[in-house]
Amino acid sequence: MVTRLKDVDAVTVGLGWTGAIMARELTKAGLNVVSLERGPDRIPGEDFILPAVRDEVKYGARLELMMDNSIDTLTFRNFGNERALPIRRIGAFLPGEGVGGSGIHWGALHWRNLPSDFRIRSALTERYGAKSIPDDMTIQDWPVSYDEIEPFYDKFDKICGVSGKAGNLRGKKVDGGNIFEGPRSDEYPNQPIKTSNAGLMFGAAAKSLGYHPFPAPVAIASNAYVNADGVTLGACEYCGYCNRIACETNAKASANSTILPNLRLDPKFELRTRCFVTKLNYDKAAKKVVSVTYTDMKTGEEYEQPAGIVLLTAFVFSNVQHLLLAGIGEPYDPTTGKGMVGKNYAYQFEAGASAFFENKELNPYWGSAGMSTIIDDFNGENFDHGGLGFFGGGYINCNTAAAPPISGRTVPHGTPEWGSEWKHATVKWYHHAARFNTQGSVYANRANYMDLDPTYKDVLGRPLIRLTYNPPDNEFKMSAYLLTKVEAIIKAMNPSTYDMHPRPKTFTVVPYQSTHNTGGTIMGADPKSSVVNRYLQAWDAHNLFIQGASVFPQQHGYNPTGTLGALAYWSANAITSRYLKNPGPLVHA
Amino acid sequence: MTEGTIPRRKFLVGAGLTGAGLAGTAVATGLTPTEPAAAQASVAPTASAAEAEPLLVLNETEHAFVVAAVDMLIPADELSPSGSDCGCAVYIDRQLASAWGGGAKMYRAGPFFKGKPEQGYQLPLTPAEFFIAGIAAANEWSRKTYGRDFDRLEPDKRIEALKTMQEGKAEFADLSSRAFFARLLTLTMEGFFGDPIYGGNRNKASWRMLGFPGLPATYSNVIDEYRDKRYVAEPQSIADFS
Numbered sequence: 001m002v003t004r005l006k007d008v009d010a011v012t013v014g015l016g017w018t019g020a021i022m023a024r025e026l027t028k029a030g031l032n033v034v035s036l037e038r039g040p041d042r043i044p045g046e047d048f049i050l051p052a053v054r055d056e057v058k059y060g061a062r063l064e065l066m067m068d069n070s071i072d073t074l075t076f077r078n079f080g081n082e083r084a085l086p087i088r089r090i091g092a093f094l095p096g097e098g099v100g101g102s103g104i105h106w107g108a109l110h111w112r113n114l115p116s117d118f119r120i121r122s123a124l125t126e127r128y129g130a131k132s133i134p135d136d137m138t139i140q141d142w143p144v145s146y147d148e149i150e151p152f153y154d155k156f157d158k159i160c161g162v163s164g165k166a167g168n169l170r171g172k173k174v175d176g177g178n179i180f181e182g183p184r185s186d187e188y189p190n191q192p193i194k195t196s197n198a199g200l201m202f203g204a205a206a207k208s209l210g211y212h213p214f215p216a217p218v219a220i221a222s223n224a225y226v227n228a229d230g231v232t233l234g235a236c237e238y239c240g241y242c243n244r245i246a247c248e249t250n251a252k253a254s255a256n257s258t259i260l261p262n263l264r265l266d267p268k269f270e271l272r273t274r275c276f277v278t279k280l281n282y283d284k285a286a287k288k289v290v291s292v293t294y295t296d297m298k299t300g301e302e303y304e305q306p307a308g309i310v311l312l313t314a315f316v317f318s319n320v321q322h323l324l325l326a327g328i329g330e331p332y333d334p335t336t337g338k339g340m341v342g343k344n345y346a347y348q349f350e351a352g353a354s355a356f357f358e359n360k361e362l363n364p365y366w367g368s369a370g371m372s373t374i375i376d377d378f379n380g381e382n383f384d385h386g387g388l389g390f391f392g393g394g395y396i397n398c399n400t401a402a403a404p405p406i407s408g409r410t411v412p413h414g415t416p417e418w419g420s421e422w423k424h425a426t427v428k429w430y431h432h433a434a435r436f437n438t439q440g441s442v443y444a445n446r447a448n449y450m451d452l453d454p455t456y457k458d459v460l461g462r463p464l465i466r467l468t469y470n471p472p473d474n475e476f477k478m479s480a481y482l483l484t485k486v487e488a489i490i491k492a493m494n495p496s497t498y499d500m501h502p503r504p505k506t507f508t509v510v511p512y513q514s515t516h517n518t519g520g521t522i523m524g525a526d527p528k529s530s531v532v533n534r535y536l537q538a539w540d541a542h543n544l545f546i547q548g549a550s551v552f553p554q555q556h557g558y559n560p561t562g563t564l565g566a567l568a569y570w571s572a573n574a575i576t577s578r579y580l581k582n583p584g585p586l587v588h589a
Numbered sequence: 590m591t592e593g594t595i596p597r598r599k600f601l602v603g604a605g606l607t608g609a610g611l612a613g614t615a616v617a618t619g620l621t622p623t624e625p626a627a628a629q630a631s632v633a634p635t636a637s638a639a640e641a642e643p644l645l646v647l648n649e650t651e652h653a654f655v656v657a658a659v660d661m662l663i664p665a666d667e668l669s670p671s672g673s674d675c676g677c678a679v680y681i682d683r684q685l686a687s688a689w690g691g692g693a694k695m696y697r698a699g700p701f702f703k704g705k706p707e708q709g710y711q712l713p714l715t716p717a718e719f720f721i722a723g724i725a726a727a728n729e730w731s732r733k734t735y736g737r738d739f740d741r742l743e744p745d746k747r748i749e750a751l752k753t754m755q756e757g758k759a760e761f762a763d764l765s766s767r768a769f770f771a772r773l774l775t776l777t778m779e780g781f782f783g784d785p786i787y788g789g790n791r792n793k794a795s796w797r798m799l800g801f802p803g804l805p806a807t808y809s810n811v812i813d814e815y816r817d818k819r820y821v822a823e824p825q826s827i828a829d830f831s
Contacts, residue, residue, distance in 0.1 A: 051827045235809065
């Protein structure tokens with residue numbers, strides 16, 4: 001029997017970055033908000049402590065903070081004519097589990113998209129002609145401009161205590177920052193974190209080739225910082241235990257360390273952990289989600305929670321799954337191109353290199369995950385694609401930082417993987433290996449999408465999301481081009497030896513690559529081309545606001561968190577300033 | 590009784606297990622205290638005194654395989670003691686006994702299909718079941734190929750056997766030898782390089798070898814001073830902080 005609970009003003013489905021932002025903004029506006037989080041609670045002062053957090057076996061290898069695939073997973077196939085099989089243990093991407101979600105274990109690279117990214121189809125059409133865009137490249141303009149969203153980027157920066165150096169301050173280019181970025185209304189809250197030795201070497205080489213190196217923007221406070229919500233964040237300790245791990249000093253921003261300290265104190269907020277939302281109860285005629293059904297995973301009891309506003313703030317796959325299960329919107333059909341739910345899945349196309357410097361100490365044992373030096377000369381429309389045969393690009397970075405020994409032992413290609421020779425090479429190169437990465441965009445392709453799996457179910461009997469994905473040819477060409485630039489920079493660094501690491505032609509879900517999954521509930525100008533409008537409001541349910549990277553129409557050459565946080569603040573602002581006064585569609589179709 | 594069929598418990602005993610280690614082994618196997626003396630003459634080439642730990646999951650045959658394997662993957666040399674002397678076999682036994690080994694956080698519903706390599710692991714076995722089945726398959730293949738179990742092979746043959754598995758060319762009945770080897774190698778490296786609380790990396794041997802300082806309280810006070818210079822410190826592990 002389902003127990004029907006008392007109405008609340010708003011409910012969030014999940015409590016990661018976007019759930020926390022929405023809950024905080026809506027409670028501040030006077031609403032009672034309940035967050036339903038299917039995982040456990042995670043509290044910095046209790047769960048992120050020394051020495052327990054500095055454990056590469058538990059967090060790095062056993063993925064303590066990641067999703068529990070015994071509860072839920074997805075199925076995967078490269079192509080639509082194959083049988084999808086369940087990802088029995090996540091590997092390529094690592095969505096987080098519990099309060100804070102993926103925003104606890106992330107690398108904290110904190111980016112904004114380029115102004116031209118937000119109008120990419122228009123920008124490409126203007127520069128290269130409409131015919132230059134292949135038919136199967138289903139990119140579209142975002143229904144919001146960089147200038148509109150900039151104040152919300154700025155707001156999120158000041159919640160996270162982002163460290164970096166502006167390269168475009170109110171239109172004025174600033175040397176040493178990213179001169180390609182859109183105009184910032186303010187400098188970064190904190191000065192850049194320290195640069196590694198490899199980063200210095202990369203920066204000098206990149207400069208000698210005429211490029212524009214700058215320190216990575218990271219949501220890691222370089223100094224103690226009081227954020228926009230009055231919460232004190234610690235300064236980075238460069239401890240080396242960062243990626244896949246929580247931050248003991250609250251320098252690496254998470255919802256847990258930046259927003260939840262105040263949100264938890266607010267009587268208008270209630271958190272229910274281990275509560276797994278199974279269904280959005282949709283009234284199609286009224287175009288509303290009237291309630292959500294959830295199972296308390298501690299007792300197995302089922303509840304129905306009615307809510308005035310439903311904030312879908314789960315990871316990409318769950319957001320899409322909820323719409324498909326509830327029958328909100330039309331499922332995407334890759335053969336006809338019709339339907340929007342599940343369309344334009346994209347997965348960050350990263351490829352890299354490693355280089356070895358016999359006579360340089362690169363201090364691999366310390367630093368933070370995001371600590372790197374970057375060039376953005378080959379991202380988006382920062383360079384001319386005329387005659388190149390592809391669109392898109394990505395930033396190029398170099399780091400050595402945070403390379404603990406299970407995962408961080410880089411040896412030259414051709415070294416045996418075990419035995420005495422392997423051991424000697426490992427000792428010889430551990431202190432001398434620099435790593436390079438390209439954060440490649442993925443311009444959506446009509447063949448890549450998500451739907452419901454016909455066979456496999458989660459622990460509560462719901463069909464799993466089925467992911468059909470292989471990187472389009474465009475992305476392989478883009479990546480090959482970026483790697484030629486990486487190689488030129490490496491050569492200018494004069495290494496003892498180096499290896500390039502292009503991606504295999506078929507995507508595999510096994511080794512880790514990136515957690516940057518996007519699309520499936522994309523935003524756009526009208527219901528024919530999108531699931532949500534410019535305020536992230538569902539076209540088919542006006543009280544449903546879908547948050548996170550599932551609304552990205554395509555993926556640009558940057559980490560998604562900066563943009564999804566800014567969009568959440570932008571959406572919250574629309575709800576509190578307009579929707580509450582007059583509940584209904586904020587954009588008329 | 591030929592050399593190839595001498596019970597492994599006698600090999601272990603013959604290799605010099607004494608005191609608590611011997612008692613633990615004896616309890617675990619029902620070995621009577623009078624038997625060891627008779628086996629003194631047979632000295633196993635692979636067993637190690639440092640392996641004197643009670644086992645949680647592996648039986649003696651499986652343990653002997655693991656010891657023999659990790660000592661080839663991480664041989665003793667001037668850089669470090671052998672894999673088993675560093676505790677890698679203990680680490681593997683404990684990992685197989687852990688929630689992870691039992692299949693925690695793993696999707697285990699059927700139906701089961703073979704799939705493409707790009708789709709990842711698709712067997713119904715838990716990690717512990719898979720690993721133990723892999724040992725049995727490796728020994729069966731070793732007997733067929735070399736006439737004896739893997740741990741009874743001379744070191745050069747063991748290296749050859751491991752390379753054959755690594756390349757996926759060892760014909761196992763139900764499993765991919767490549768997949769089994771990959772798991773064996775991954776677990777061995779975790780044991781060698783992970784924190785000693787899990788039973789491996791004894792005396793922080795791998796961290797000393799690499800010049801990895803272990804867990805810092807903070808580096809913010811030394812990072813500028815030591816840029817391009819090696820920061821040398823006595824490695825600290827979780828236990829050192831506790």
